[in-house]
Amino acid sequence: MFEKNKFAKFLIYFMFIYYAALMIFMGVVLPAGLDGSMASFHVLDSGFFYVLFLDFWARFLLQQTPAQQVKPLTVLPLKRKKVLDVYLIRAGLTWGNLFMFFFLVPFAFMSIFYYYGWTGTLGWLFGWWLLLVADSYWYLFCRALIIKNMAWVILPIVANVAIILATILPEKNVLGDFFIDWMEQFIFWNPLAYLIPIAFILIFYFANRKLQAGMIYNEVAKTEEKEMKHASEFKALNRFGIMGEYLKLEIRMRTRNKNVRMSFLLGIGLIILFSITVSFSDVYDGAFMQNFICLYNYLVLGVMTLQSIMSYEGNYIDGLMSRHESIYDLLRAKYIFNLVMLILPFTLMIPTIVSGKISLLMNLGYMFMVAGLIFPGLFQMAVYNSDTLPLNTKMTSKTNNWVQQVISLVVLFAPILLTQLCEVLLGDVWGYVVLIVLGTIGIATHPIWLRNIYKRFMARRHQNMEGFRASRATN
Amino acid sequence: MQPTNTKTTMEIRLRNLKKCFGEKVAVNIDSYDIHSGDMLGLVGNNGAGKSTLFRLIMDLIKANEGEVIMVGEFQGQPVERNVAEQEDWKQWTGAFIDESFLIDYLTPDEYFKFVAKISGVTDEQLEEHLAKYEHFMSGEVSGQKKLIRSLSAGNKQKVGIIAAMIQQPQVLILDEPFNFLDPSSQHAIKRILKTYHDETGATILISSHNLNHTTDICPRIALLENGVIIRDIQNENNSAEKELEEYFEINE
Numbered sequence: 001m002f003e004k005n006k007f008a009k010f011l012i013y014f015m016f017i018y019y020a021a022l023m024i025f026m027g028v029v030l031p032a033g034l035d036g037s038m039a040s041f042h043v044l045d046s047g048f049f050y051v052l053f054l055d056f057w058a059r060f061l062l063q064q065t066p067a068q069q070v071k072p073l074t075v076l077p078l079k080r081k082k083v084l085d086v087y088l089i090r091a092g093l094t095w096g097n098l099f100m101f102f103f104l105v106p107f108a109f110m111s112i113f114y115y116y117g118w119t120g121t122l123g124w125l126f127g128w129w130l131l132l133v134a135d136s137y138w139y140l141f142c143r144a145l146i147i148k149n150m151a152w153v154i155l156p157i158v159a160n161v162a163i164i165l166a167t168i169l170p171e172k173n174v175l176g177d178f179f180i181d182w183m184e185q186f187i188f189w190n191p192l193a194y195l196i197p198i199a200f201i202l203i204f205y206f207a208n209r210k211l212q213a214g215m216i217y218n219e220v221a222k223t224e225e226k227e228m229k230h231a232s233e234f235k236a237l238n239r240f241g242i243m244g245e246y247l248k249l250e251i252r253m254r255t256r257n258k259n260v261r262m263s264f265l266l267g268i269g270l271i272i273l274f275s276i277t278v279s280f281s282d283v284y285d286g287a288f289m290q291n292f293i294c295l296y297n298y299l300v301l302g303v304m305t306l307q308s309i310m311s312y313e314g315n316y317i318d319g320l321m322s323r324h325e326s327i328y329d330l331l332r333a334k335y336i337f338n339l340v341m342l343i344l345p346f347t348l349m350i351p352t353i354v355s356g357k358i359s360l361l362m363n364l365g366y367m368f369m370v371a372g373l374i375f376p377g378l379f380q381m382a383v384y385n386s387d388t389l390p391l392n393t394k395m396t397s398k399t400n401n402w403v404q405q406v407i408s409l410v411v412l413f414a415p416i417l418l419t420q421l422c423e424v425l426l427g428d429v430w431g432y433v434v435l436i437v438l439g440t441i442g443i444a445t446h447p448i449w450l451r452n453i454y455k456r457f458m459a460r461r462h463q464n465m466e467g468f469r470a471s472r473a474t475n
Numbered sequence: 476m477q478p479t480n481t482k483t484t485m486e487i488r489l490r491n492l493k494k495c496f497g498e499k500v501a502v503n504i505d506s507y508d509i510h511s512g513d514m515l516g517l518v519g520n521n522g523a524g525k526s527t528l529f530r531l532i533m534d535l536i537k538a539n540e541g542e543v544i545m546v547g548e549f550q551g552q553p554v555e556r557n558v559a560e561q562e563d564w565k566q567w568t569g570a571f572i573d574e575s576f577l578i579d580y581l582t583p584d585e586y587f588k589f590v591a592k593i594s595g596v597t598d599e600q601l602e603e604h605l606a607k608y609e610h611f612m613s614g615e616v617s618g619q620k621k622l623i624r625s626l627s628a629g630n631k632q633k634v635g636i637i638a639a640m641i642q643q644p645q646v647l648i649l650d651e652p653f654n655f656l657d658p659s660s661q662h663a664i665k666r667i668l669k670t671y672h673d674e675t676g677a678t679i680l681i682s683s684h685n686l687n688h689t690t691d692i693c694p695r696i697a698l699l700e701n702g703v704i705i706r707d708i709q710n711e712n713n714s715a716e717k718e719l720e721e722y723f724e725i726n727e
Contacts, residue, residue, distance in 0.1 A: 228582070228620045228621070228622065229620075231582060231585070231620055241592070242592060242593050244592075245588075245589050246593075248585075248589070249578070249581075249589065252580055252581060252585070253580060256580040256622065257580050315575070315579070316575055316576065316577060316578045316579070317575065318533075318535055318572065318573070318576050319576035319578065321533075321534075321535060322533055322535070322565060322568070322570050322576065323565055323590075323594070324562055324563060324565040391579075391580065458562075462536060462537035465535060465536070466536070469575070472575070
């Protein structure tokens, strides 16, 4: 166990360094890429909210609410509100809020520093720090509401979409211009400019204080929902026989378990965000960026859900393993479910296709590539995943083993390389045609490669089941 | 699924079976046959290796040495299967060991239906099957809109046992089936198991700490100590009760 912990720690550090390096790289490279009619920092400032959105959604994986943290301290003779204050202040001052600085600091030095020197750079970064702290409190506020009722997830989604639409729908991007002017004042250390994030911080600090105080009791006296109001039978799926039963299982797993639902909704949210960005914004009209966003629009949900394939099933793996070939049927259902889900980004891209901004062929090329080439890669995780993920209880960050890391990285970066290679070697049209053909082959042969995955899973079954049991005990 | 009125045959042979967890030997059985149609009760103190043995028979853990072989007839054809090498024996085997057998985000009815469908049991057969357990479920399992995770431990136990029997298995394995059950449910499950055994001739393995219940329904009892079957007791008219009480020092 000790060795395992040491390895897990190593992986955490490795992943931290990996992402930090990636962000530093982006921070160094992006200023040159964004420089054009506007200075690169103006481009970033006009779309600063995208950075905050990313920061916001990433917090779901890593940051607990104070109500959850305070829970174990409620048995001590401490005033709950005081403990809550400590945790709320800590949430504002935590080093975690500075993670984006791996990107922002090099970005500032590659852009602002040339024009405004040290003071300007530090002023701009200080402003960003306040924005990230404000984002932290906004996240805590939303998270607390979501814990109360899942429907509140709509609040940050609406807020994100509203801001994006407000910047991209009007002919003249008044809001974007305002953001540029306002954030430029950070560079000059204008106190009025800092008042906006400070006001935001104060408002959401006190809103959190009120909301979270009420929630501590709920956390302490947490009870499961006893009875369901409505339980759909999904009769339409009965015609698919055993496959239909496993498809029902996939749907119910996503709708009835907090962690699975959250990850699924996050994926859907990102698809909507990507689609809106490509459809309505001209900020990313460059061919590379359009390709990039369009491709990851098809990829994001699969990556988010299939990376941990079988990990949720670890909760009832003994039951599954005591049924004949149930894992094979389960894998087939998972594949079909993910294929069907690809219709969502395709549908959302239709306006962009109709407007001629992105070609139908490119969309089909990416969709087929993801379905027939990338999914088979992601499904390999089924062989190696052996940690049970809790379906409902709070999930602290989990680390994957090195095989999973390698597969994840390949799946994330190989598609963009492959598409670029096809386009360079074969040109736009033939490149996409090749992707469609390859994807179709992958889809048509899914019973074969799924059978192969199933056989390899069965060969490792004892090792995996041991892992599932051990991690289930520690969840 | 086997028809209810047909007697089935399935024997389980344990050969040189050994399972260790680190230094500790959890199961160590040279040779032991569970005959076709046996209703075997497995008893022993905590850590004796009862659940581990069940997991080995179900191929849920890997044996360090040895093998579990099922020999008998399935759908009229003679079969001989090493459980670690093939998988089709799962078609004639039903088991409930612990909660990791339950998909807890389903309602009991959804779970029964799921198990039935993937086991080739029709809706009508399932309905017929559940009707037999109406008394055992005592109105708190079927027809509920509660998810399995919201049920009491006893009702979860009932769901697991009923689900294990849905496909009318030739081999039925239940780990501590009397746990968490109220007295009338304990009585009901004893009656259910006896009837099922009489009707189908299935090979049934149960483990329990409750000696009375075990001797009530099991004509054969294996006593496990540190992973070794130290006594193989023929139990006629509860004759094993005294021997077991002496072993467990109940009356001292």
